[in-house]
Amino acid sequence: MDVLRRRPDAEDDGAESFAWFFTAEYPQVVRLLRVVLGDPASAEDVAQEAFVRLHRHWDRVVHYESPEAWVRRVALNQAFSWRRREQRRRERESRAPAWGTAAETGAAGAEEADAVLRAVRRLPARDRALVGLYHLEDRPLDEVASVLGISPHAAKVALHRARRRLAGLLNEEEVAR
Amino acid sequence: MNEDALLDARVRRGLQALPMPDEQLTAAALEEVTRGRPAPRRPAPRRPWHLALAAAVVVALLVLGPQLLRALLTDEEPEPAPSPGGELRGTWTRTLDGAGDPAWDGPWTIGFADGGVLTLSPPRALVAGTDGAAYATSGAQVRVDAFVNGACNELPPGTYAWSRSADGLRLTAVDDACAPRVELLAGTWTEQSP
Numbered sequence: 001m002d003v004l005r006r007r008p009d010a011e012d013d014g015a016e017s018f019a020w021f022f023t024a025e026y027p028q029v030v031r032l033l034r035v036v037l038g039d040p041a042s043a044e045d046v047a048q049e050a051f052v053r054l055h056r057h058w059d060r061v062v063h064y065e066s067p068e069a070w071v072r073r074v075a076l077n078q079a080f081s082w083r084r085r086e087q088r089r090r091e092r093e094s095r096a097p098a099w100g101t102a103a104e105t106g107a108a109g110a111e112e113a114d115a116v117l118r119a120v121r122r123l124p125a126r127d128r129a130l131v132g133l134y135h136l137e138d139r140p141l142d143e144v145a146s147v148l149g150i151s152p153h154a155a156k157v158a159l160h161r162a163r164r165r166l167a168g169l170l171n172e173e174e175v176a177r
Numbered sequence: 178m179n180e181d182a183l184l185d186a187r188v189r190r191g192l193q194a195l196p197m198p199d200e201q202l203t204a205a206a207l208e209e210v211t212r213g214r215p216a217p218r219r220p221a222p223r224r225p226w227h228l229a230l231a232a233a234v235v236v237a238l239l240v241l242g243p244q245l246l247r248a249l250l251t252d253e254e255p256e257p258a259p260s261p262g263g264e265l266r267g268t269w270t271r272t273l274d275g276a277g278d279p280a281w282d283g284p285w286t287i288g289f290a291d292g293g294v295l296t297l298s299p300p301r302a303l304v305a306g307t308d309g310a311a312y313a314t315s316g317a318q319v320r321v322d323a324f325v326n327g328a329c330n331e332l333p334p335g336t337y338a339w340s341r342s343a344d345g346l347r348l349t350a351v352d353d354a355c356a357p358r359v360e361l362l363a364g365t366w367t368e369q370s371p
């Protein structure tokens with residue numbers, strides 16, 4: 001766990017290691033959830049819920065081989081059941097988002113990035129999670145499978161299908177542009 | 178570069194252009210997450226009197242019996258199930274359709290047996306980790322730990338409200354962070370003919 005290895009003090013009082021872990025992982029988890037849920041407000045909301053749960057169990061989870069995988073698994077499971085809290089999401093979304101799409105930030109290749117995001121959003125939720133973990137976070141397929149609670153073979157098959165679907169959707173995006 | 182690699186590179190480039198919360202937002206979120214919550218517990222200092230106390234507690238727990246030991250040590254495991262009410266005990270079936278993972282679609286059988294033993298038979302297409310599941314009832318609620326070695330790995334057991342009706346057994350999710358388990362369990366189960 002790189003974050004904890006970078007920790008300056010040998011003495012860990014729990015709160016400090018949690019803060020280090022949070023600072024390194026929270027922005028990435030929010031971005032991953034953005035791919036799955038589509039909007040920043042929901043992504044932040046779900047990520048915070050997952051990290052609250054992590055905070056509650058930190059003294060145990062910190063000793064796991066991969067707390068990063070643990071928090072992503074919790075966050076994604078919460079994201080999948082997010083529909084039940086759709087109303088709350090809408091209320092939060094009505095506030096101005098603190099960070100936006102690639103185009104809003106003026107990033108290079110923003111139009112292309114937004115086209116990719118639009119295509120990814122048209123995938124089923126679990127495929128969006130898979131694509132987020134594999135492409136956005138560059139995680140090996142075994143780890144992706146572990147986070148999603150499926151076998152490596154199932155992850156490979158799902159990735160293959162998601163690629164084919166994405167290729168078609170990106171073609172549609174190009175035609176539409 | 179083959180077609181897949183080109184597509185991967187394009188998707189990767191596109192997604193990685195997504196902005197992340199900046200340091201200020203992250204710091205604010207950290208405060209929100211930790212505010213009002215008990216601070217993470219410090220590891221207990223390793224001193225001889227602590228070891229002696231720990232040994233005394235272990236001895237006391239062993240003397241007081243395994244049930245108390247289990248109740249004290251298991252924060253998230255289901256409590257030992259009392260003999261289930263006749264209403265819940267039995268074997269029930271339900272056909273799942275439109276699950277997040279298509280392999281979960283199909284007929285399932287769930288069994289609530291004496292001693293808190295929960296059995297789940299998945300559709301033929303799925304080899305799911307349903308061995309050794311347990312349940313515990315408390316009034317009209319039941320806690321289940323199914324799939325803790327699979328789709329619900331590292332997640333606590335789920336709590337469901339249960340009720341009987343003319344249609345069968347109705348399970349409603351009360352608290353369960355494991356979406357696939359909710360998809361499967363929440364709904365109406367039909368009693369299997371003896």
